[in-house]
Amino acid sequence: MTADFFQARGASKKKPEKEKVPISNPSLQPWVEKYRPESIDDVSSQEHIISVLQKTLSSTNLPHMLFYGPPGTGKTSTILALARQLFGPDNFRTRVLELNASDERGISIVREKIKNFARQTPRAETVASDGKKYPCPPYKIIILDEADSMTQDAQAALRRIMENYARITRFCLVCNYVTRIIEPLASRCSKFRFKPLDNSSARQRLEHIAAVEQIPVDHSVISALISTSSGDLRRAITYLQSAARLSSATNPPTPILPEDVQEIAGIVPDSIVRNFARTLGIDVPADGSGDEDIEMGDATNTITALRGFDLIRGTVRSLVREGYSASQILIQLHDIIVENPTLTGRQKSACALVMAEADKALCDGADEELWILEVALRVHKAITSNIV
Template sequence: MSFFQPQAPKAPKKNAANPELQPWVEKYRPKTIDDISAQEHTVAVLRRTLTSTNLPHMLFYGPPGSGKTSTILALSRQLFGPDNFRSRVLELNASDERGIAIVRDKIKNFARQTPRAQAVSSDGKTYPCPPYKIIILDEADSMTQDAQGALRRIMETYARITRFCLVCNYVTRIIEPLASRCSKFRFKPLDSTSTSSRLSQIALEEHISVTDEVVSTLINTSHGDLRRSITYLQSASRLAMSTNPPTEITPSDIQEIAGVVPDTVINDFAATLGVEVLVPNAMDVDIPATSRAKDFDGVKKKVKEIIRQGYSATQILSQLHDLVIEHPTLSARQKSRCALVFAEADKALCDGADEELWILEVGLCVHKALS
């Protein structure tokens, strides 16, 4: 080809993802250990491993959305850099087949390899590149007992050149011989301060305005799951931008996306049962002026009205339970009677019982307990 002949433009890389089209959960996933929200103890210990490059086998456990997978991926990238990451880190999720055959074949073959690593990466930075690889087993509590038993022997045999990181929600489902070989790190649900600062940072980056009430609603509906709250925020921003002209994100939008029953509906139902609604939520200026039902027909009418709106019985009872149990003026005896019927209803609904009948049952029992 002639030197002066114009060359065809290079095709864009297939793996290059447009940041605008990425889910915010992936777009704002922490790149370094210092970006991890909360989990101060775990971050402090792992930061020391970056300087010593001596990593033990690790077991991360805690509720979903608390940063377990993000932490080990960020640590791996800081240890090996972008060039060595693919050859030095193997991540297997529960969606991959992880029976005893995979443990003996794929994991064992990766564990026994010793690929060469370059300390200076293509981005110009120098990485520690310790002389071992990392195998990340996400959702390890879903592995079979036989697979975990086979993994135990592999961890012993290749400990010199391979480190394992087990990530799970329930540490009790990991067999004891496997758990005893790992340093355990417990990840707590994120506190409201850490979640609030992270959500505010993302909103600032995306140029969307969110009020304190919206952030508070996101925190309350996600229950310490940062991943869920970020997803709700992205969905709400798409909803607000879809109108012409774009509207502000409201707390009711968040509740609608999260599938949460609006506070006005729960307060209205609670008032019918005789629960005094003392302080309105920040998003509900008006407390529904509902009088206490006098008899069975009054409670039944209110239950039918709620059922017609299509709300989940489990969600209704969960929010009503929180309102009753955290109520400041009800006595301990009244709360305990209500708690018993909430427990019975939860078990019945898990077994597939009729939703309307059990909401009615709970309503009548709470009505009776508070009379």
């Protein structure tokens, strides 16, 4: 065989070079990541936790930590910002291991990946490329996001690792439900409870993002973002970005309206829910928007002359044909009933009871239209029977 043949074979075995990953356009980056806090001072509405972590940051004596609270309140952002302030951008990759909900959480991951990282001695500190001086303490940090999804066996195996390698590795468990963390594991951590963001903090952050992105939004749009997100700032920022994309899709761009935010969030329009509540006999005051008599499909025109059961059945059928979620309808109807000043406590409790039954049935896969009709009829009966 000729030398050219061997050269050809050698060339065929040569591994192809990896393609360079193109740098993503910053304008296409999710705003949740773009506006993630860079330092713990930027975290909103968690003053007590930030004050404790600032003292920890100055002493660099970090304990094992357990962050818990509702989603979107800044748990993961806080520990990532703290780690960056401790190690700097250059040492962050070698000193921090983050496992999120997309990773497997079985006992094998704890015994292999987590244990192997925990037992490694931290690498020597490298000089920061940005010229800043970072504390860079002699230990690593393992962040277990959504730790409440770990199995019981995995949590039991983790507590031993936390004890054996505490000198060179610190753990931060992030979860929504602290009751799902076994007590031996929780007792080894300092607990930090993250509370839902108050309206003023969420409003300030959303207005800041809108100003930086040069998006004209008024007070009602920000209020709609806050009310639909229920204290979840991450969800509110996502809704704002979606609304901004929808607004800029037309030429010229259309202004963002509260109805657009509700549509993106999957919320039933307030006017439709209020009309549904009036059909059930609930005294709902008008909000002054002028759209109280908005049509709900073709069935609305044919049922206005009907009364009682036929009226309620036609309204429910119209709601279902519009494609609204049964669970979302019940949530908004529940809020109207609970906050209504004209209803008695017994009437509200009777309505809440049937809604609880409907929620259980819907979770089990029951028919949505039948259960909305069931709720509507029993709520109508509870209100019109004058329960004292």
